[in-house]
Every structure is written in structure tokens, then in C-alpha cells.
Amino acid sequence: MILPSWVNLLIALVALVQVESTYAQDITRLQAGVVKITANPPQGTGNVGTGFIVWLETNAAYIVTSAHVVAGDAQPRVEFFTKRNMPVTAEVLGLEGDDEVRGLALLVVRGRENLPKGLRTLPFAETTRFSGGEDIIMIGFPGNAGPWNVVKGNISSRQDRDLYYSPTVDSGHSGGPILQNGNVLGLVVVAGQSSGRGVVARSVHDFVEGFGITVEDHGEPGAPESPQKVLASLKVQELDSI
The missing domain is CATH 2.40.10.10 (Trypsin-like serine proteases)
Structure with missing residues (x-):
């Protein structure tokens, strides 16, 4: 049966809305694994950067970021996507301070009261082989x-x-x-x-x-x-x- 053109258009619009809704949900789930980091070293101005959650326990969230984001501040502040505008104190567990460009840092936020519901870790890709254009x-x-x-x-x-x-x-x-x-x-x-x-x-x-x-x-x-x-x-x- 050949459907009228307006029916085909309606079907296409419904499919597009469903795709966009799914994309928005996927993005929200990813954002739940990303945190805002604010560091205030003793000398210099405050620094705002990003981190993401790599491991969760019932009373701790482990976060990786770039070392220069938290350099000079052993207790930066972290803000979670599911509890915005309410930053909590994190502890710097390790810092690759000898590499200003590639250096990484690992933070932890401790205390069940500091961890809102809905947090998630971000999965790592299975391969890092790239041809360009991905x-x-x-x-x-x-x-x-x-x-x-x-x-x-x-x-x-x-x-x-x-x-x-x-x-x-x-x-x-x-x-x-x-x-x-x-x-x-x-x-x-x-x-x-x-x-x-x-x-x-x-x-x-x-x-x-x-x-x-x-x-x-x-x-x-x-x-x-x-x-x-x-x-x-x-x-x-x-x-x-x-």
C-alpha cells in the first residue's frame, strides 16, 4: 500500500524526534560521569577544569584529570552533574607534576554524604587505533x-x-x-x-x-x-x- 506523502513525513518526523530524544538521554548519562574542578593554589589565580569518574565505591568517587588543572592545590573543589552548584572538597591522591603537558592527576571525593545519586563511571574504548576523521x-x-x-x-x-x-x-x-x-x-x-x-x-x-x-x-x-x-x-x- 502506498501511503500519502503527509503520512510518510509524519513517520519521518516521529523517528527524528525519537533519535534526538535518545541522543539527549545518552549525553545526559555521559555528563553524569563528568565533573567540574576548581583549584585555588596559594599563589596565582583560581583555575577551572574538567575531570571524569573512573571508579565508584559506596563512600568514594575516584576522578582523573590533567595535572595542571589541580597543580598547587592539594584539596580542589569538585562539582557533580547530578548536584550542581554544591561543590565538595576532593583530595589529590597522585600528580604527574614532572610533565606539564601530559601529566595526569587522580582525585578522590570521600564520604557518602558528598556523593549524590546518579553518578556513573565512563567506560574506556576497546582500542586506540585511529585512521583520522573519527x-x-x-x-x-x-x-x-x-x-x-x-x-x-x-x-x-x-x-x-x-x-x-x-x-x-x-x-x-x-x-x-x-x-x-x-x-x-x-x-x-x-x-x-x-x-x-x-x-x-x-x-x-x-x-x-x-x-x-x-x-x-x-x-x-x-x-x-x-x-x-x-x-x-x-x-x-x-x-x-x-
């Missing part, structure tokens, strides 16, 4: 836009542990996730004039694993671990389900 999104806190700002972009290239992308983003995105299909490909470290720069998820994974964050094997029981599965080791957690 679609990505970045979530952060640029000074000229609203909080948990979403920027769409593309991978430009990879060189060793460095990941280049466009467009470049504001410094408020520093420490935030570089995401593809909801998975972490890397972490934003610096902004450039023509392209942005990050470190690949493998580097982030190795850094947090050094602090004893549990690694989960996603392979079949008894099967050898696939090299492309290594970065899927941080399982998705939601605070309400732990």
Missing part, C-alpha cells in the same frame, strides 16, 4: 559557554601517546574526556591554535591502575586477553547500583 565529543567547562558543555569534533591524528583533534577547545575542557560512542578515547590536556591535544586512553588506564583501581577482564572465562580489550577494563558503574 567523530568525537568533548564535555567540559569553557568560560564562554554553559557548564557541561558538549563540543563535537574529529580525530586528526595520533602520535605515540598524543592524540590530536579539531576543533580546539577552551582551557576549561582540560582534563575532560574525549569520547566516541560513549567510550573514552583520551583525555584533553592542552588547547592549540589550530588543533587540540590529548593523551590516549591507554595512558590514562595505566596511570589509574597504578593506584590499585581494579581491572576487570571482559574476555571469556579462561580465554587469553585480547590486546584490544585491555582498555575496556574499567567497567561502567552507577552509584545507585553499587
Whole structure:
């Protein structure tokens, strides 16, 4: 049966609304794993950056960011997506201060009373092999836009542990996730004039694993671990389900 043109148009519009609704829900779930970080070193001005949750316990949330975001402040403030405008104090567990560009930092927010419902970890991508042109999104806190700002972009290239992308983003995105299909490909470290720069998820994974964050094997029981599965080791957690 041939449907009237207006019926086909209506079907197409309904499908588009459903796609947009699903996309909005997916973005909201990703934003729930991203935090705003405000650091106030003894000397200098305050610094605003981004981090994302890599591990959750009933009374603690572990957050990775770029080292320069929290440099000089052992107790930065963290704001969660599901409890905005109510920052809590975090503790810097480790800092790669010897690498001003690629250095990473691990924070922890302790206390069940400081952790709102709805928090989640962000899963790592299963591979970091890029050919260039892959679609990505970045979530952060640029000074000229609203909080948990979403920027769409593309991978430009990879060189060793460095990941280049466009467009470049504001410094408020520093420490935030570089995401593809909801998975972490890397972490934003610096902004450039023509392209942005990050470190690949493998580097982030190795850094947090050094602090004893549990690694989960996603392979079949008894099967050898696939090299492309290594970065899927941080399982998705939601605070309400732990």
C-alpha cells in the first residue's frame, strides 16, 4: 500500500524526534560521569577544569584529570552533574607534576554524604587505533559557554601517546574526556591554535591502575586477553547500583 506523502513525513518526523530524544538521554548519562574542578593554589589565580569518574565505591568517587588543572592545590573543589552548584572538597591522591603537558592527576571525593545519586563511571574504548576523521565529543567547562558543555569534533591524528583533534577547545575542557560512542578515547590536556591535544586512553588506564583501581577482564572465562580489550577494563558503574 502506498501511503500519502503527509503520512510518510509524519513517520519521518516521529523517528527524528525519537533519535534526538535518545541522543539527549545518552549525553545526559555521559555528563553524569563528568565533573567540574576548581583549584585555588596559594599563589596565582583560581583555575577551572574538567575531570571524569573512573571508579565508584559506596563512600568514594575516584576522578582523573590533567595535572595542571589541580597543580598547587592539594584539596580542589569538585562539582557533580547530578548536584550542581554544591561543590565538595576532593583530595589529590597522585600528580604527574614532572610533565606539564601530559601529566595526569587522580582525585578522590570521600564520604557518602558528598556523593549524590546518579553518578556513573565512563567506560574506556576497546582500542586506540585511529585512521583520522573519527567523530568525537568533548564535555567540559569553557568560560564562554554553559557548564557541561558538549563540543563535537574529529580525530586528526595520533602520535605515540598524543592524540590530536579539531576543533580546539577552551582551557576549561582540560582534563575532560574525549569520547566516541560513549567510550573514552583520551583525555584533553592542552588547547592549540589550530588543533587540540590529548593523551590516549591507554595512558590514562595505566596511570589509574597504578593506584590499585581494579581491572576487570571482559574476555571469556579462561580465554587469553585480547590486546584490544585491555582498555575496556574499567567497567561502567552507577552509584545507585553499587
